Every structure is written in C-alpha cells, then in structure tokens.
Amino acid sequence: MSSSVPSTSLWDVHRLPRADDRLFLVTGGNAGIGYFIAEQLSATGATVVLGSRRQEKAKAAQAAIRDRVPGARVRTLRLDLADLSSLRKAADALGSAHLDAVVHNAGIALDDPPRRETRDGHEVMFGTNHLGHFALTGWLMPLLSAAPAARVVTMGSFAAKSERLDLGDLQSRQDYRPKRTYGRSKLAQMYFGLELDRRLRATGSTVKSVVAHPGGALDSLTPSRPPVQVRSFGTWLRGAPAGVLLQGKHAGAWPAVRAVLDPTVHGGQLWGPRVFSLRGRPRLDPVWPHLADTAVAAELWGVSRDLTGIDPCSIPE
Structure with a gap:
C-alpha cells in the first residue's frame, strides 16, 4: 500500500480525464450517490452501465444522464444483489469481453x-x-482480469467508522438494531475491499481494489436531476446550514470517481472527502485503525466465501 498522499490540487472534479473505450459498471447507479457517480463517469466518454434491481428507475436515470451529458454512452443492467443465484447471469448479460471498473455502490438501509x-x-x-x-x-473477475488495469471500487460509509464487526453475529440474529446493522454491513464491505486487494496482490493480478466513502452526503444539499432527484427551494433552505460540514450526493460521488479514474490511485487505499472526511474534494485518507486488522478481514472473507459459495479471487468455471 502506498503511503504517499497525492495533492488534491492536481485533481479537478469538474474536469475529469477522458476514458473513451472503457467500460464501467456502477451498482445502484439509478439513484443517490450511484446516479452521480454514473453521471460524472459518463462525461469522460466511457460506456457506463447502471446496475439496478428496478429497470424502470434505471431507465429514468439513463434518460437523466443523457439530458445532462450529450452523447453519453449509458445503458442499464438488471442486477439484484439480494438474489445470489442471479448474479452470474447478470455478469454474463454485460455482453463484454472486459470490464475496466466496477463501483460497488448499491445498498439498502x-x-x-x-x-x-x-x-x-x-x-x-x-x-x-x-x-x-x-x-x-467473483463472477466479474474474468472480465476485470481481461482489462489492462481494472479497478474494483467499494463504497463504504463514514457511519462504519464507529462500528465494529461481531464475527459471531454477522447476520444480526442475536441483536438486531437497524442503524448499527447498516453500519456494520458497510464496514464489512470496506474490510472486503481492502482484503480483496491483498489477495489480488498475492496472486500477481493486475486488478486493483480501492475503498472510498462519501463523507456526509444529504439529499437537501444535492442538486436536482428530475425525475431521479428533485429538490425544492424549501428543502435546500432547511438543509443549507448543514452545508458547513456536510455536502450533497453529487460531491459524495467524487471519491469513488477519482478512485476509478486517477492513475495515481493505488490498490488498498481509502479515499474520502478532504474536510474532516465529511465534505470537499477527494483525498487519500489513512486507513482506519480497525480496518487495518487483517485477522478480522481474513475471517470475514472465509465466512463470506462459505455463505456465497464464491471466492472472488478464484475465477469461476
């Protein structure tokens, strides 16, 4: 893992590098932060695929992106992450011999x-x-490995910073509290992203795994993108004071977008907003101390492999 911190002044969130002929998949690209990740990546000339369980929402997001980005190459893919048996078919439905990046953004709270x-x-x-x-x-790994320098970008959450995994109760059967369970699910994702990179490096893979988080991203500070995101003046006014420390979902997308596009980004890094890790331009964050626990990450990996029947670093037959 690189310890150098690239200057944020060298990265302009409003003037992204070109990514023509590249293919990106954004899970949950139909709404929220995922929509803005997809919109911003579409402006680079790449083909962007919106992975979504609900195709009517994905089509609305596709239209909204095309309204904002003339000539955008954007398409939709039915993707239901809550149905493990459907995921191989979804990966096959990409219809491509390679994939340059996947942004693991979709989530339920x-x-x-x-x-x-x-x-x-x-x-x-x-x-x-x-x-x-x-x-x-795991199902995407053959496509990622076929690209010259693919990336897996996992979107965590600042809410995970105060959480700790209970490896004996990962499914919250013994003690279920929605907000805590959500935070722990995002923490598990972040452990996965970092452990994935360690395992990819061990196999000599060219695929990099990077973790990002959006800081504090609120609907009330997010610009309108009808019909995907509609913000009234009253909503903006009520949320404006929070803008001192927090930001909209368009800005919450910036760390993930940089993790996909910036050639100086390395695998095993954590990217987040510059100001108190809550708002501002994307920067390299120190990996949180509890996320550096490789024993927890390895145990979580083993449990996840057993529950899904997939090992992401072993290309499925």
Whole structure:
C-alpha cells in the first residue's frame, strides 16, 4: 500500500480525464450517490452501465444522464444483489469481453425493525450490501482480469467508522438494531475491499481494489436531476446550514470517481472527502485503525466465501 498522499490540487472534479473505450459498471447507479457517480463517469466518454434491481428507475436515470451529458454512452443492467443465484447471469448479460471498473455502490438501509432476510436467508442489509457485492466480484473477475488495469471500487460509509464487526453475529440474529446493522454491513464491505486487494496482490493480478466513502452526503444539499432527484427551494433552505460540514450526493460521488479514474490511485487505499472526511474534494485518507486488522478481514472473507459459495479471487468455471 502506498503511503504517499497525492495533492488534491492536481485533481479537478469538474474536469475529469477522458476514458473513451472503457467500460464501467456502477451498482445502484439509478439513484443517490450511484446516479452521480454514473453521471460524472459518463462525461469522460466511457460506456457506463447502471446496475439496478428496478429497470424502470434505471431507465429514468439513463434518460437523466443523457439530458445532462450529450452523447453519453449509458445503458442499464438488471442486477439484484439480494438474489445470489442471479448474479452470474447478470455478469454474463454485460455482453463484454472486459470490464475496466466496477463501483460497488448499491445498498439498502432500513430505518426500523423488524429484521428482514433475502431469499437466500441472509439479513437483508448484510446480504445485499456485503454478500451480494462479494459474490458479484467473483463472477466479474474474468472480465476485470481481461482489462489492462481494472479497478474494483467499494463504497463504504463514514457511519462504519464507529462500528465494529461481531464475527459471531454477522447476520444480526442475536441483536438486531437497524442503524448499527447498516453500519456494520458497510464496514464489512470496506474490510472486503481492502482484503480483496491483498489477495489480488498475492496472486500477481493486475486488478486493483480501492475503498472510498462519501463523507456526509444529504439529499437537501444535492442538486436536482428530475425525475431521479428533485429538490425544492424549501428543502435546500432547511438543509443549507448543514452545508458547513456536510455536502450533497453529487460531491459524495467524487471519491469513488477519482478512485476509478486517477492513475495515481493505488490498490488498498481509502479515499474520502478532504474536510474532516465529511465534505470537499477527494483525498487519500489513512486507513482506519480497525480496518487495518487483517485477522478480522481474513475471517470475514472465509465466512463470506462459505455463505456465497464464491471466492472472488478464484475465477469461476
């Protein structure tokens, strides 16, 4: 892992480098931060695929991007991370011999009990946010390995900074609290992203795995993109004071976009906003101390492999 910190002044979030002839997949690219990641990547000339469980929402996002980015090469892909049996078919449906980057952005957050499960019997936030992306990476690895310098970018959350994994209760069967379970599911994703890079390096792979987080990204500070994102003046006014420390989802996309495009980004790094890790231009963050625990990461990997039947570093037959 590189310890050097590239200057944020050399990266202009409004003038991104060209990425013509490259193919990027953004999970959850139909809404929220995922939409803005896709919109910004589309402006580089790349082909961007919006992975979404609900195709009507994906089509609306596709139209919104084309309205904002003339000539955008954007298409949709049905992707249900809560259904592990569907993920191989989704990877095949990309219809490409290579994939230059996947941004693992999609996620579900429940505000209130009761606890829910996926069709595979996993707690729905852990099963969708972590296990779904874990398994999808395995099915995408042949396409990623076929690209000259592919990247897996995993979107974590600042909410995960105060959480710790309970390896004995990853599915929150014993003690389910929605906000904590969500934070832990995002923490699991971040452990996965860092452990993935260690394992890729050990195999000599050219694929890099990078972790990013959006800081504090609020709807009230996010510009309108009808019909995907609609913000009234009143909503903006009420949320404006929070802009001192927080930002909109368009800015929350910046660390992931840089992790995809910037040639100075290295595998095993964590990228987030510059100001208190909550807002501003993207910068290299120190890996949080608990995320540096390789024993926890390795144990989580083993459990995830057993639950999904996939090892992302072993190319499936």
